[in-house]
Amino acid sequence: MDNKGNQINVMQLCVSKVPFFNHLTTKEMRKIVDKSRHRNFKKGESIYRDGDQLEYLYIVHRGRVKIYQLFESGKEQLLRILEPGEFMGELALFAEKTLDSYAEAMKDTEICTIHRDDMQDLMREYPTIAVKILEQFSNRLDKTEKLVGQLSTKDVETRLAGYLLELADEKSSPGIVLPMSKKDLASYLGTTQETISRRLSSFQTDGWIEQKGHRNIKILDKDALFELLSE
Amino acid sequence: MDNKGNQINVMQLCVSKVPFFNHLTTKEMRKIVDKSRHRNFKKGESIYRDGDQLEYLYIVHRGRVKIYQLFESGKEQLLRILEPGEFMGELALFAEKTLDSYAEAMKDTEICTIHRDDMQDLMREYPTIAVKILEQFSNRLDKTEKLVGQLSTKDVETRLAGYLLELADEKSSPGIVLPMSKKDLASYLGTTQETISRRLSSFQTDGWIEQKGHRNIKILDKDALFELLSE
DNA sequence: CACAGAACTTGACGCTGGTCAATTTAATTT
Protein backbone atom coordinates (compact mmCIF):
# COMPACT_ATOMS: atom_id res chain seq x y z
CA MET A 1 0.00 0.00 0.00
CA ASP A 2 1.40 3.38 -0.92
CA ASN A 3 -0.56 5.21 1.70
CA LYS A 4 2.58 6.28 3.48
CA GLY A 5 4.24 7.62 0.39
CA ASN A 6 1.07 9.39 -0.48
CA GLN A 7 1.05 11.20 2.81
CA ILE A 8 4.53 12.53 2.49
CA ASN A 9 3.64 13.72 -0.92
CA VAL A 10 0.61 15.50 0.39
CA MET A 11 2.65 17.17 3.05
CA GLN A 12 4.98 18.68 0.57
CA LEU A 13 2.18 19.76 -1.64
CA CYS A 14 -0.38 21.04 0.71
CA VAL A 15 0.64 22.14 4.12
CA SER A 16 4.04 23.59 3.40
CA LYS A 17 2.57 25.90 0.83
CA VAL A 18 0.12 27.57 3.12
CA PRO A 19 1.26 30.81 4.72
CA PHE A 20 -0.05 30.01 8.13
CA PHE A 21 1.74 26.71 8.42
CA ASN A 22 4.96 27.30 6.61
CA HIS A 23 6.80 28.72 9.61
CA LEU A 24 6.54 25.45 11.47
CA THR A 25 9.21 22.78 11.62
CA THR A 26 9.01 19.71 9.43
CA LYS A 27 8.09 17.62 12.41
CA GLU A 28 5.25 19.89 13.33
CA MET A 29 4.00 19.95 9.79
CA ARG A 30 3.88 16.20 9.68
CA LYS A 31 1.59 16.32 12.66
CA ILE A 32 -0.72 18.55 10.71
CA VAL A 33 -0.55 16.42 7.63
CA ASP A 34 -1.73 13.49 9.69
CA LYS A 35 -4.87 15.39 10.45
CA SER A 36 -5.52 16.68 6.98
CA ARG A 37 -7.21 15.01 4.10
CA HIS A 38 -6.53 15.53 0.45
CA ARG A 39 -9.37 15.90 -2.03
CA ASN A 40 -9.74 16.51 -5.74
CA PHE A 41 -12.44 18.42 -7.55
CA LYS A 42 -13.09 18.65 -11.23
CA LYS A 43 -13.84 21.87 -13.03
CA GLY A 44 -17.35 23.05 -12.28
CA GLU A 45 -17.75 20.72 -9.35
CA SER A 46 -19.29 22.03 -6.15
CA ILE A 47 -17.10 21.94 -3.05
CA TYR A 48 -19.76 23.03 -0.64
CA ARG A 49 -23.13 24.65 -0.97
CA ASP A 50 -25.64 26.83 0.80
CA GLY A 51 -27.17 24.91 3.65
CA ASP A 52 -24.27 22.54 4.21
CA GLN A 53 -23.00 22.03 7.68
CA LEU A 54 -19.59 23.58 7.95
CA GLU A 55 -17.03 21.32 9.55
CA TYR A 56 -13.78 21.74 7.74
CA LEU A 57 -11.21 24.30 6.90
CA TYR A 58 -10.44 24.05 3.19
CA ILE A 59 -7.05 24.98 1.83
CA VAL A 60 -6.59 25.33 -1.88
CA HIS A 61 -3.46 23.68 -3.07
CA ARG A 62 -3.81 23.73 -6.83
CA GLY A 63 -6.42 25.19 -9.13
CA ARG A 64 -8.88 27.96 -8.47
CA VAL A 65 -12.10 28.24 -6.50
CA LYS A 66 -14.88 30.79 -6.56
CA ILE A 67 -17.03 31.66 -3.58
CA TYR A 68 -20.41 33.15 -4.28
CA GLN A 69 -23.84 33.75 -2.86
CA LEU A 70 -26.99 32.83 -4.68
CA PHE A 71 -30.22 34.78 -4.26
CA GLU A 72 -33.85 33.82 -4.64
CA SER A 73 -33.98 36.00 -7.71
CA GLY A 74 -31.40 33.72 -9.29
CA LYS A 75 -28.75 36.40 -9.14
CA GLU A 76 -25.25 35.49 -8.18
CA GLN A 77 -22.87 37.54 -6.11
CA LEU A 78 -19.28 36.54 -6.48
CA LEU A 79 -17.44 37.19 -3.24
CA ARG A 80 -13.92 36.16 -4.00
CA ILE A 81 -11.66 33.85 -5.87
CA LEU A 82 -9.20 31.61 -4.10
CA GLU A 83 -5.79 30.96 -5.52
CA PRO A 84 -3.44 28.27 -4.23
CA GLY A 85 -2.44 28.85 -0.63
CA GLU A 86 -5.68 30.58 0.32
CA PHE A 87 -8.35 29.06 2.48
CA MET A 88 -12.06 29.06 3.11
CA GLY A 89 -14.52 27.73 5.60
CA GLU A 90 -12.87 29.59 8.41
CA LEU A 91 -16.21 30.16 10.10
CA ALA A 92 -16.10 26.45 10.80
CA LEU A 93 -13.35 27.08 13.29
CA PHE A 94 -15.59 28.64 15.86
CA ALA A 95 -19.12 27.46 15.69
CA GLU A 96 -21.30 24.91 14.03
CA LYS A 97 -22.49 27.32 11.47
CA THR A 98 -24.57 26.70 8.45
CA LEU A 99 -23.16 27.98 5.22
CA ASP A 100 -24.85 30.61 3.15
CA SER A 101 -22.49 30.61 0.23
CA TYR A 102 -21.28 28.28 -2.46
CA ALA A 103 -17.78 27.16 -3.36
CA GLU A 104 -17.12 25.84 -6.83
CA ALA A 105 -13.94 24.69 -8.57
CA MET A 106 -13.23 26.94 -11.55
CA LYS A 107 -10.80 24.40 -12.93
CA ASP A 108 -9.49 21.06 -11.74
CA THR A 109 -8.55 21.71 -8.15
CA GLU A 110 -6.79 20.02 -5.26
CA ILE A 111 -7.79 20.84 -1.75
CA CYS A 112 -6.70 19.91 1.75
CA THR A 113 -9.29 19.71 4.47
CA ILE A 114 -8.76 19.84 8.20
CA HIS A 115 -11.54 19.16 10.63
CA ARG A 116 -12.72 21.86 13.00
CA ASP A 117 -11.74 19.95 16.12
CA ASP A 118 -8.26 19.27 14.82
CA MET A 119 -7.84 22.91 13.89
CA GLN A 120 -8.87 23.93 17.39
CA ASP A 121 -6.25 21.60 18.82
CA LEU A 122 -3.62 22.90 16.48
CA MET A 123 -4.32 26.49 17.38
CA ARG A 124 -4.04 25.69 21.03
CA GLU A 125 -0.74 23.93 20.50
CA TYR A 126 0.75 26.42 18.06
CA PRO A 127 -0.65 29.82 18.93
CA THR A 128 1.19 31.43 16.07
CA ILE A 129 -1.20 29.74 13.69
CA ALA A 130 -4.10 31.79 15.00
CA VAL A 131 -2.09 34.95 14.54
CA LYS A 132 -1.27 34.03 10.98
CA ILE A 133 -4.88 33.34 10.19
CA LEU A 134 -5.82 36.62 11.79
CA GLU A 135 -3.46 38.35 9.45
CA GLN A 136 -5.06 36.91 6.35
CA PHE A 137 -8.45 37.66 7.73
CA SER A 138 -7.77 41.27 8.24
CA ASN A 139 -6.58 41.60 4.67
CA ARG A 140 -9.72 40.01 3.38
CA LEU A 141 -11.91 42.17 5.52
CA ASP A 142 -10.06 45.17 4.25
CA LYS A 143 -10.65 44.15 0.67
CA THR A 144 -14.30 43.40 1.23
CA GLU A 145 -14.90 46.74 2.91
CA LYS A 146 -13.30 48.49 -0.02
CA LEU A 147 -15.62 46.62 -2.34
CA VAL A 148 -18.59 47.79 -0.33
CA GLY A 149 -17.44 51.35 -0.70
CA GLN A 150 -16.98 50.98 -4.42
CA LEU A 151 -20.30 49.30 -4.98
CA SER A 152 -22.28 52.04 -3.42
CA THR A 153 -20.43 55.18 -4.36
CA LYS A 154 -18.92 54.60 -7.80
CA ASP A 155 -20.44 53.87 -11.14
CA VAL A 156 -19.70 50.75 -13.11
CA GLU A 157 -17.19 52.42 -15.38
CA THR A 158 -15.11 53.48 -12.41
CA ARG A 159 -15.30 50.15 -10.67
CA LEU A 160 -14.20 48.40 -13.82
CA ALA A 161 -11.29 50.75 -14.37
CA GLY A 162 -10.25 50.21 -10.77
CA TYR A 163 -10.38 46.48 -11.17
CA LEU A 164 -8.28 46.48 -14.33
CA LEU A 165 -5.64 48.66 -12.74
CA GLU A 166 -5.52 46.46 -9.68
CA LEU A 167 -4.98 43.42 -11.86
CA ALA A 168 -2.32 45.18 -13.90
CA ASP A 169 -0.52 46.17 -10.71
CA GLU A 170 -0.31 42.63 -9.45
CA LYS A 171 1.16 41.28 -12.63
CA SER A 172 3.07 44.46 -13.40
CA SER A 173 2.74 44.05 -17.12
CA PRO A 174 0.49 45.82 -19.62
CA GLY A 175 -1.09 42.57 -20.75
CA ILE A 176 -3.53 41.11 -18.30
CA VAL A 177 -5.57 37.95 -18.26
CA LEU A 178 -8.90 38.00 -16.51
CA PRO A 179 -8.96 35.32 -13.83
CA MET A 180 -12.62 34.71 -14.53
CA SER A 181 -15.29 35.02 -17.18
CA LYS A 182 -16.85 38.38 -17.85
CA LYS A 183 -20.07 37.06 -16.44
CA ASP A 184 -18.31 36.37 -13.16
CA LEU A 185 -16.54 39.68 -13.30
CA ALA A 186 -19.91 41.36 -13.71
CA SER A 187 -21.16 39.51 -10.67
CA TYR A 188 -18.14 40.54 -8.65
CA LEU A 189 -18.50 44.19 -9.61
CA GLY A 190 -22.21 44.16 -8.95
CA THR A 191 -23.40 44.65 -12.49
CA THR A 192 -24.32 42.62 -15.55
CA GLN A 193 -22.44 40.92 -18.32
CA GLU A 194 -23.91 43.34 -20.84
CA THR A 195 -22.78 46.44 -19.03
CA ILE A 196 -19.25 45.08 -18.60
CA SER A 197 -19.15 44.36 -22.28
CA ARG A 198 -20.33 47.84 -23.20
CA ARG A 199 -17.85 49.58 -20.95
CA LEU A 200 -14.91 47.56 -22.14
CA SER A 201 -15.91 48.31 -25.71
CA SER A 202 -15.98 52.00 -25.00
CA PHE A 203 -12.57 51.78 -23.30
CA GLN A 204 -11.33 50.17 -26.46
CA THR A 205 -12.94 52.77 -28.72
CA ASP A 206 -11.22 55.44 -26.66
CA GLY A 207 -7.94 53.65 -27.28
CA TRP A 208 -7.35 52.92 -23.61
CA ILE A 209 -7.28 49.16 -23.88
CA GLU A 210 -7.12 46.44 -26.48
CA GLN A 211 -9.09 43.24 -26.18
CA LYS A 212 -7.86 39.98 -27.61
CA GLY A 213 -9.95 36.87 -27.26
CA HIS A 214 -12.35 36.69 -24.36
CA ARG A 215 -10.01 37.15 -21.46
CA ASN A 216 -6.95 38.98 -22.68
CA ILE A 217 -6.69 42.70 -22.26
CA LYS A 218 -3.77 44.96 -22.97
CA ILE A 219 -3.76 48.30 -21.22
CA LEU A 220 -2.69 51.05 -23.57
CA ASP A 221 -3.42 54.14 -21.51
CA LYS A 222 -3.07 53.55 -17.81
CA ASP A 223 -3.34 57.22 -16.99
CA ALA A 224 -6.69 57.60 -18.68
CA LEU A 225 -8.11 54.76 -16.60
CA PHE A 226 -6.56 56.18 -13.51
CA GLU A 227 -8.22 59.53 -14.12
CA LEU A 228 -11.62 57.92 -13.85
CA LEU A 229 -10.96 56.84 -10.29
CA SER A 230 -10.64 60.34 -8.95
CA GLU A 231 -13.49 62.09 -10.61
CA MET B 1 -2.77 60.81 43.99
CA ASP B 2 -5.76 58.76 42.91
CA ASN B 3 -3.97 57.18 40.02
CA LYS B 4 -4.19 53.77 41.59
CA GLY B 5 -7.88 54.03 42.24
CA ASN B 6 -8.37 55.28 38.76
CA GLN B 7 -6.71 52.27 37.28
CA ILE B 8 -8.82 49.81 39.15
CA ASN B 9 -11.80 51.72 37.96
CA VAL B 10 -10.65 51.56 34.39
CA MET B 11 -10.08 47.88 34.67
CA GLN B 12 -13.59 47.24 35.73
CA LEU B 13 -14.96 49.50 33.09
CA CYS B 14 -12.90 48.68 30.11
CA VAL B 15 -11.14 45.41 29.95
CA SER B 16 -13.59 43.21 31.76
CA LYS B 17 -16.34 44.22 29.41
CA VAL B 18 -14.60 43.12 26.28
CA PRO B 19 -15.40 39.63 25.05
CA PHE B 20 -11.87 38.72 24.20
CA PHE B 21 -10.48 39.56 27.61
CA ASN B 22 -13.25 38.58 29.96
CA HIS B 23 -12.25 34.96 30.25
CA LEU B 24 -8.97 35.87 31.89
CA THR B 25 -8.34 35.94 35.62
CA THR B 26 -8.40 39.18 37.55
CA LYS B 27 -4.66 39.10 37.86
CA GLU B 28 -4.19 38.70 34.15
CA MET B 29 -6.61 41.48 33.43
CA ARG B 30 -4.70 43.82 35.66
CA LYS B 31 -1.67 43.17 33.51
CA ILE B 32 -3.61 44.26 30.50
CA VAL B 33 -4.99 47.30 32.22
CA ASP B 34 -1.45 48.40 32.91
CA LYS B 35 -0.83 48.49 29.22
CA SER B 36 -4.05 50.19 28.22
CA ARG B 37 -4.88 53.85 28.15
CA HIS B 38 -8.25 55.40 28.68
CA ARG B 39 -9.48 58.20 26.46
CA ASN B 40 -12.60 60.29 26.10
CA PHE B 41 -14.13 61.69 22.95
CA LYS B 42 -16.95 64.16 22.62
CA LYS B 43 -19.80 63.73 20.20
CA GLY B 44 -18.73 64.42 16.66
CA GLU B 45 -15.06 64.23 17.53
CA SER B 46 -12.73 62.33 15.24
CA ILE B 47 -10.93 59.34 16.74
CA TYR B 48 -8.78 58.62 13.76
CA ARG B 49 -8.80 59.62 10.16
CA ASP B 50 -7.74 58.56 6.69
CA GLY B 51 -3.97 58.77 6.41
CA ASP B 52 -3.26 58.32 10.10
CA GLN B 53 -0.65 55.85 11.15
CA LEU B 54 -2.34 52.98 12.87
CA GLU B 55 -0.71 51.99 16.12
CA TYR B 56 -3.43 51.12 18.56
CA LEU B 57 -6.25 48.75 19.08
CA TYR B 58 -9.29 50.76 20.17
CA ILE B 59 -11.94 49.23 22.37
CA VAL B 60 -15.21 51.06 22.83
CA HIS B 61 -16.27 51.12 26.40
CA ARG B 62 -19.14 53.57 26.42
CA GLY B 63 -20.89 55.47 23.64
CA ARG B 64 -21.03 54.73 19.97
CA VAL B 65 -18.58 55.07 17.11
CA LYS B 66 -19.07 55.07 13.37
CA ILE B 67 -16.49 53.86 10.90
CA TYR B 68 -16.74 55.20 7.37
CA GLN B 69 -14.83 55.77 4.19
CA LEU B 70 -14.78 59.11 2.43
CA PHE B 71 -14.42 59.41 -1.32
CA GLU B 72 -13.05 62.13 -3.54
CA SER B 73 -16.57 62.82 -4.70
CA GLY B 74 -17.44 63.75 -1.13
CA LYS B 75 -19.59 60.67 -0.71
CA GLU B 76 -19.47 58.74 2.50
CA GLN B 77 -19.69 55.00 2.91
CA LEU B 78 -20.61 53.93 6.39
CA LEU B 79 -18.99 50.61 7.14
CA ARG B 80 -20.20 49.80 10.61
CA ILE B 81 -21.18 51.14 13.97
CA LEU B 82 -19.39 50.09 17.11
CA GLU B 83 -21.27 49.53 20.32
CA PRO B 84 -19.60 49.09 23.71
CA GLY B 85 -17.40 46.00 23.80
CA GLU B 86 -16.51 46.12 20.13
CA PHE B 87 -13.14 47.12 18.78
CA MET B 88 -11.46 48.71 15.82
CA GLY B 89 -7.99 49.30 14.50
CA GLU B 90 -7.28 45.60 14.42
CA LEU B 91 -5.18 45.99 11.31
CA ALA B 92 -2.72 47.69 13.60
CA LEU B 93 -1.99 44.36 15.14
CA PHE B 94 -0.08 43.04 12.19
CA ALA B 95 1.56 45.71 10.19
CA GLU B 96 2.29 49.37 10.17
CA LYS B 97 -0.60 50.14 7.98
CA THR B 98 -1.98 53.45 6.97
CA LEU B 99 -5.65 53.90 7.57
CA ASP B 100 -8.10 54.50 4.81
CA SER B 101 -11.18 55.03 6.91
CA TYR B 102 -12.47 57.42 9.52
CA ALA B 103 -13.71 56.79 13.03
CA GLU B 104 -15.97 59.34 14.66
CA ALA B 105 -17.76 59.40 18.00
CA MET B 106 -21.50 59.52 17.45
CA LYS B 107 -22.04 60.56 21.03
CA ASP B 108 -19.79 61.12 24.01
CA THR B 109 -17.61 58.06 24.04
CA GLU B 110 -15.02 56.35 26.22
CA ILE B 111 -12.36 54.27 24.64
CA CYS B 112 -9.46 52.11 25.75
CA THR B 113 -6.38 51.94 23.62
CA ILE B 114 -3.67 49.31 23.64
CA HIS B 115 -0.51 49.71 21.65
CA ARG B 116 0.33 47.29 18.87
CA ASP B 117 3.49 46.03 20.55
CA ASP B 118 1.68 45.36 23.79
CA MET B 119 -1.07 43.54 21.98
CA GLN B 120 1.49 41.36 20.26
CA ASP B 121 2.98 40.49 23.62
CA LEU B 122 -0.40 39.73 25.07
CA MET B 123 -1.33 37.45 22.23
CA ARG B 124 1.88 35.54 22.65
CA GLU B 125 1.31 35.17 26.35
CA TYR B 126 -2.39 34.38 26.16
CA PRO B 127 -3.05 32.58 22.91
CA THR B 128 -6.75 32.40 23.61
CA ILE B 129 -6.95 36.11 22.98
CA ALA B 130 -6.06 35.66 19.35
CA VAL B 131 -8.69 33.00 18.98
CA LYS B 132 -11.31 35.26 20.51
CA ILE B 133 -10.40 38.07 18.18
CA LEU B 134 -10.54 35.67 15.28
CA GLU B 135 -14.04 34.80 16.28
CA GLN B 136 -15.24 38.40 16.19
CA PHE B 137 -13.44 38.93 12.94
CA SER B 138 -15.12 36.13 11.18
CA ASN B 139 -18.50 37.44 12.22
CA ARG B 140 -17.67 40.84 10.86
CA LEU B 141 -16.42 39.43 7.63
CA ASP B 142 -19.59 37.44 7.34
CA LYS B 143 -21.70 40.53 7.84
CA THR B 144 -19.71 42.57 5.38
CA GLU B 145 -19.95 39.91 2.72
CA LYS B 146 -23.69 39.81 3.18
CA LEU B 147 -23.79 43.54 2.72
CA VAL B 148 -21.88 43.21 -0.54
CA GLY B 149 -24.43 40.73 -1.76
CA GLN B 150 -27.30 42.97 -0.85
CA LEU B 151 -25.79 46.07 -2.36
CA SER B 152 -25.38 44.54 -5.74
CA THR B 153 -28.37 42.29 -6.11
CA LYS B 154 -31.25 43.91 -4.26
CA ASP B 155 -33.01 47.20 -4.71
CA VAL B 156 -33.16 49.85 -2.04
CA GLU B 157 -36.64 48.94 -0.91
CA THR B 158 -35.54 45.38 -0.19
CA ARG B 159 -32.35 46.39 1.56
CA LEU B 160 -34.26 48.76 3.76
CA ALA B 161 -36.87 46.17 4.65
CA GLY B 162 -34.09 43.74 5.48
CA TYR B 163 -32.41 46.26 7.70
CA LEU B 164 -35.58 47.07 9.62
CA LEU B 165 -36.32 43.41 10.22
CA GLU B 166 -32.79 42.76 11.38
CA LEU B 167 -33.09 45.59 13.86
CA ALA B 168 -36.47 44.38 15.05
CA ASP B 169 -35.05 40.90 15.57
CA GLU B 170 -32.27 42.10 17.80
CA LYS B 171 -34.53 44.06 20.06
CA SER B 172 -37.42 41.63 19.69
CA SER B 173 -40.03 44.35 20.04
CA PRO B 174 -42.20 46.00 17.38
CA GLY B 175 -40.89 49.46 18.21
CA ILE B 176 -37.38 50.11 16.99
CA VAL B 177 -35.05 53.04 17.33
CA LEU B 178 -32.62 53.71 14.54
CA PRO B 179 -29.08 53.69 15.90
CA MET B 180 -28.15 56.43 13.47
CA SER B 181 -29.53 59.28 11.43
CA LYS B 182 -31.31 58.52 8.20
CA LYS B 183 -28.48 60.16 6.38
CA ASP B 184 -26.10 57.62 7.87
CA LEU B 185 -28.51 54.81 7.23
CA ALA B 186 -28.63 55.86 3.61
CA SER B 187 -24.85 55.76 3.49
CA TYR B 188 -24.79 52.31 5.05
CA LEU B 189 -27.34 50.95 2.60
CA GLY B 190 -25.62 52.53 -0.35
CA THR B 191 -28.28 55.04 -1.25
CA THR B 192 -29.33 58.59 -0.43
CA GLN B 193 -31.22 60.30 2.33
CA GLU B 194 -33.99 61.19 -0.12
CA THR B 195 -34.55 57.65 -1.28
CA ILE B 196 -34.66 56.32 2.27
CA SER B 197 -37.18 58.94 3.12
CA ARG B 198 -39.36 58.08 0.14
CA ARG B 199 -39.30 54.37 0.81
CA LEU B 200 -40.12 54.73 4.48
CA SER B 201 -43.00 57.00 3.53
CA SER B 202 -44.39 54.42 1.17
CA PHE B 203 -44.03 51.70 3.81
CA GLN B 204 -46.07 53.93 6.05
CA THR B 205 -48.69 54.62 3.39
CA ASP B 206 -49.03 50.90 2.92
CA GLY B 207 -49.65 50.58 6.63
CA TRP B 208 -46.57 48.47 7.23
CA ILE B 209 -44.81 50.79 9.62
CA GLU B 210 -45.47 53.89 11.63
CA GLN B 211 -42.91 56.63 12.05
CA LYS B 212 -42.73 58.77 15.14
CA GLY B 213 -40.13 61.48 15.36
CA HIS B 214 -36.98 61.09 13.35
CA ARG B 215 -35.71 57.80 14.65
CA ASN B 216 -38.62 55.85 16.02
CA ILE B 217 -40.33 53.28 13.91
CA LYS B 218 -43.02 50.84 14.87
CA ILE B 219 -43.41 47.80 12.67
CA LEU B 220 -47.06 47.06 12.01
CA ASP B 221 -46.84 44.37 9.37
CA LYS B 222 -43.73 42.27 9.68
CA ASP B 223 -44.92 39.75 7.13
CA ALA B 224 -45.35 42.34 4.42
CA LEU B 225 -41.78 43.50 4.87
CA PHE B 226 -40.61 39.94 4.95
CA GLU B 227 -42.28 39.23 1.64
CA LEU B 228 -40.12 41.81 -0.06
CA LEU B 229 -36.98 39.90 0.81
CA SER B 230 -37.87 36.86 -1.19
CA GLU B 231 -39.19 38.33 -4.35
C1' DC C 1 -9.81 21.03 -38.18
C1' DA C 2 -14.50 21.39 -37.89
C1' DC C 3 -18.24 21.98 -35.18
C1' DA C 4 -21.23 22.59 -31.07
C1' DG C 5 -22.01 25.09 -27.26
C1' DA C 6 -20.59 28.53 -24.34
C1' DA C 7 -19.25 33.19 -23.87
C1' DC C 8 -19.71 37.53 -25.36
C1' DT C 9 -21.64 41.67 -28.04
C1' DT C 10 -24.95 44.95 -29.56
C1' DG C 11 -29.50 47.29 -29.81
C1' DA C 12 -33.86 49.18 -28.01
C1' DC C 13 -36.45 50.49 -24.14
C1' DG C 14 -38.08 51.62 -19.47
C1' DC C 15 -37.54 52.07 -14.58
C1' DT C 16 -35.03 52.82 -10.37
C1' DG C 17 -32.90 55.88 -7.92
C1' DG C 18 -29.54 59.97 -7.94
C1' DT C 19 -29.41 65.18 -8.03
C1' DC C 20 -30.77 69.87 -7.01
C1' DA C 21 -33.76 72.81 -4.70
C1' DA C 22 -37.40 74.36 -1.73
C1' DT C 23 -40.07 73.40 2.42
C1' DT C 24 -41.45 71.23 6.56
C1' DT C 25 -40.59 69.00 10.82
C1' DA C 26 -38.01 67.68 14.77
C1' DA C 27 -34.33 68.35 18.03
C1' DT C 28 -31.39 71.51 20.79
C1' DT C 29 -30.25 75.41 23.06
C1' DT C 30 -31.03 79.47 25.74
Add this chain to the structure above:
DNA sequence: AAATTAAATTGACCAGCGTCAAGTTCTGTG
Protein backbone atom coordinates in the same frame (compact mmCIF):
# COMPACT_ATOMS: atom_id res chain seq x y z
C1' DA D 1 -41.50 78.21 25.37
C1' DA D 2 -39.24 80.60 21.76
C1' DA D 3 -35.47 80.57 18.79
C1' DT D 4 -31.94 78.45 16.21
C1' DT D 5 -30.07 74.72 13.93
C1' DA D 6 -30.03 70.23 12.19
C1' DA D 7 -32.54 66.52 9.97
C1' DA D 8 -35.90 64.91 7.03
C1' DT D 9 -39.53 65.36 3.41
C1' DT D 10 -41.30 66.21 -1.09
C1' DG D 11 -41.24 67.41 -6.06
C1' DA D 12 -39.36 67.58 -10.75
C1' DC D 13 -36.16 65.85 -13.85
C1' DC D 14 -33.23 62.65 -16.23
C1' DA D 15 -29.10 59.49 -16.69
C1' DG D 16 -27.21 55.07 -15.73
C1' DC D 17 -27.88 50.67 -16.11
C1' DG D 18 -30.81 46.46 -15.92
C1' DT D 19 -33.72 43.59 -18.96
C1' DC D 20 -35.02 41.05 -22.98
C1' DA D 21 -33.86 39.48 -27.35
C1' DA D 22 -31.21 38.52 -31.37
C1' DG D 23 -26.84 38.15 -33.32
C1' DT D 24 -21.64 37.17 -33.32
C1' DT D 25 -17.23 35.41 -31.80
C1' DC D 26 -14.43 32.19 -29.11
C1' DT D 27 -12.76 27.85 -27.54
C1' DG D 28 -12.13 23.35 -26.30
C1' DT D 29 -13.42 18.70 -27.64
C1' DG D 30 -13.84 14.88 -30.57
